Each structure stands twice: as C-alpha cells, then as structure tokens.
Amino acid sequence: MSSTTASVSLPSGLNVLASFPDNLVLPEFVFGGLVWILVASTRVSFQLVQGWVMFVSVYCFVISTLLLFLYFCGAHRDKSAWVAVDAFYQVTAALFYLSAAVLQAYATLFAKEFQLHKTYQIDIAAVVFAFVATLTYVIHMIFSLLRWKSS
Incomplete structure (x- = not known):
C-alpha cells in the first residue's frame, strides 16, 4: 500500500512575505537592525563581547537578506535541500542571537x-531588542524545523 505525502516547500516570489513563518523576516530585520544601530551608537566597553553582538547582528542581516533575495527569485524551486538549508540557518541564527543577547545583557x-x-x-534598549530578535528567530526556527521534518 503506497501513501502519498504532500511535500512542503518554501514559497517563492512575493508569497514569501505572505506565508508564516517566512514573514518573520521583516521583524527580524527591524529588531536585528535596531540592535546593530544601538550597539554601534554607544561607547563600546567590552570589545570582544560587543564585537560578537555586532558580528551576529550583521551576519544575520546579511544572510537573511541573501536568503530572502534567493526566495524572491525562486532559486530554491524544486529542490528539497533548501528546506534543510533554511532550517539549519534558523537554528544557527537563533543560537547566535541568544548568545549575543545574553552577552549584551552581561556587558550592560x-x-x-x-x-x-x-x-x-x-x-538597555539594545538588550531588549536583542531578546526580541532572539524570540522572533526562535519562533521562525521552530516552524522551519517543523516544515523540514514534514518535507
């Protein structure tokens, strides 16, 4: 007896902004950008700690922008490996942002x-926005992992 399972795939084009959890990219940009701006606008007391916070915010911004651009262009169409790439990136970004938020709180x-x-x-505002960005990345990670598991 064979069963057919629906393959879950990533949206393409403007559907990226209309599908959950992919529409969380916009709040991730906003909150991550605020962390980036706020840390860059203050006196850096702990170069190593706050350098990691800046690296995480810039890294996640650049990679999210790259993935969003690729999804808009449809470069991932008909390739199931992209679901795994998306899930791996979301796990990495969530862990990076959690570490950055904790280190920024410690430095503060x-x-x-x-x-x-x-x-x-x-x-303090940078800490708050870092934890909010962490929350959005964690929510995105959970739903990306669910999508990867069902694909």
Whole structure:
C-alpha cells in the first residue's frame, strides 16, 4: 500500500512575505537592525563581547537578506535541500542571537558604573531588542524545523 505525502516547500516570489513563518523576516530585520544601530551608537566597553553582538547582528542581516533575495527569485524551486538549508540557518541564527543577547545583557550590567546614564539607557534598549530578535528567530526556527521534518 503506497501513501502519498504532500511535500512542503518554501514559497517563492512575493508569497514569501505572505506565508508564516517566512514573514518573520521583516521583524527580524527591524529588531536585528535596531540592535546593530544601538550597539554601534554607544561607547563600546567590552570589545570582544560587543564585537560578537555586532558580528551576529550583521551576519544575520546579511544572510537573511541573501536568503530572502534567493526566495524572491525562486532559486530554491524544486529542490528539497533548501528546506534543510533554511532550517539549519534558523537554528544557527537563533543560537547566535541568544548568545549575543545574553552577552549584551552581561556587558550592560557590568559596565553600569562606568557609563553615562544615556549610554546605559541605549545599552538597555539594545538588550531588549536583542531578546526580541532572539524570540522572533526562535519562533521562525521552530516552524522551519517543523516544515523540514514534514518535507
């Protein structure tokens, strides 16, 4: 007895922005961009820690932009490996952003005594947006893994 299973694939064209979880790319851009801008606009107290935060935000922005462009163009059409690539990227991005958010929170708490009040407030905003970006990447990751599992 043979059974047919529906193959789940990634959307292409403008359907990328209309399908869940792929439409989470826009909030990921916004919140990740805010982290990038806020960390870049403050005095960097811990170069290694905040350098990692900047790397993660820039890396995720560039790779998300690249994948979004490829999905718009339909470069992934009829290839099931793209579902695995998407799931792998979402797992990597979620773990990277979680580490960046925790490290930014640590840098903000540790440098509280050495910073000006306005700089401290900007760092707090960067922490909040880093955790919100982490949440959006985690939600995207969960649904991408579900899509990969069912493909």
